Amino acid sequence: MRVERARRNLTQAGLAEMAGVTRRSINAIETGRMVPSVLLAIRIARALGVTVEEVFGSASEDHAG
Amino acid sequence: MTDSAITRTETFLRSTRRNMIATLVAMILVGVTMLLITLTPGGAAWRTASLGSLALVITATILILQVTLSRRRWSAALPEVQIAEADEWRRNVVMRASRATMVTMLCAEWPLAMLIGFLAPAQYNPPRVAMAMAGATITLGVVTQLALILHLDRDDF
Numbered sequence: 001m002r003v004e005r006a007r008r009n010l011t012q013a014g015l016a017e018m019a020g021v022t023r024r025s026i027n028a029i030e031t032g033r034m035v036p037s038v039l040l041a042i043r044i045a046r047a048l049g050v051t052v053e054e055v056f057g058s059a060s061e062d063h064a065g
Numbered sequence: 066m067t068d069s070a071i072t073r074t075e076t077f078l079r080s081t082r083r084n085m086i087a088t089l090v091a092m093i094l095v096g097v098t099m100l101l102i103t104l105t106p107g108g109a110a111w112r113t114a115s116l117g118s119l120a121l122v123i124t125a126t127i128l129i130l131q132v133t134l135s136r137r138r139w140s141a142a143l144p145e146v147q148i149a150e151a152d153e154w155r156r157n158v159v160m161r162a163s164r165a166t167m168v169t170m171l172c173a174e175w176p177l178a179m180l181i182g183f184l185a186p187a188q189y190n191p192p193r194v195a196m197a198m199a200g201a202t203i204t205l206g207v208v209t210q211l212a213l214i215l216h217l218d219r220d221d222f
Contacts, residue, residue, distance in 0.1 A: 013071045013075075014071075016071065017071050020148065021148070021152055021153060021154070022074055022075075022078065022148065022149055022152045022154065022155070023071070023074075023075065024078070024152070024154050024155070024218070024220065025152055025153055025154035025155075027220075028154045028157075034153070034154055034157055036153065037153060040153050
């Protein structure tokens with residue numbers, strides 16, 4: 001997720017605004033403290049303009065995408 | 066939403082955190098004072114002093130909360146408040162803190178009862194000991210819950 005966010009030159013606050021959550025949620029997901037719900041994952045993926053799989057990858061990859 | 070809306074959400078979250086810290090301090094003050102009053106034996110002079118100290122602590126608590134809460138009033142209808150309250154991370158934190166608090170209280174009740182039983186003089190009547198136990202339980206529960214929320218919701222930038 002961090003990679004996709006960086007590609008679009010978005011801050012955590014900017015992505016949070018687009019996804020309708022707080023910056024802390026984005027930070028918690030990127031630091032591995034929280035696994036997003038399906039709904040939140042979809043909202044984040046839509047905000048980034050990619051699929052959920054592209055953002056969050058597989059289990060063997062970096063959890064932050 | 067604009068950048069200022071994000072800032073308002075962050076401001077609301079910081080305000081909430083500040084309020085929780087004030088409530089935590091107030092709860093510790095009131096709880097400890099109540100416990101000391103309940104468990105300390107004494108005559109008329111002690112009773113006067115204890116009621117005075119309790120009045121002082123409650124007044125200080127109200128003042129602390131008033132100063133903290135009167136900085137800015139937040140309406141539940143504001144979008145930044147609704148976003149913060151519906152936030153998944155926040156709900157996650159509260160749920161984890163609640164679960165941990167319940168486990169803590171279940172484990173702590175028996176030792177707490179033994180401790181109060183030892184601390185309370187033999188001449189105390191059961192209602193007084195029960196009051197001490199109830200006060201200790203409430204204080205420990207609320208303090209644990211608030212402390213865990215504050216710890217789990219810290220900013221890890």
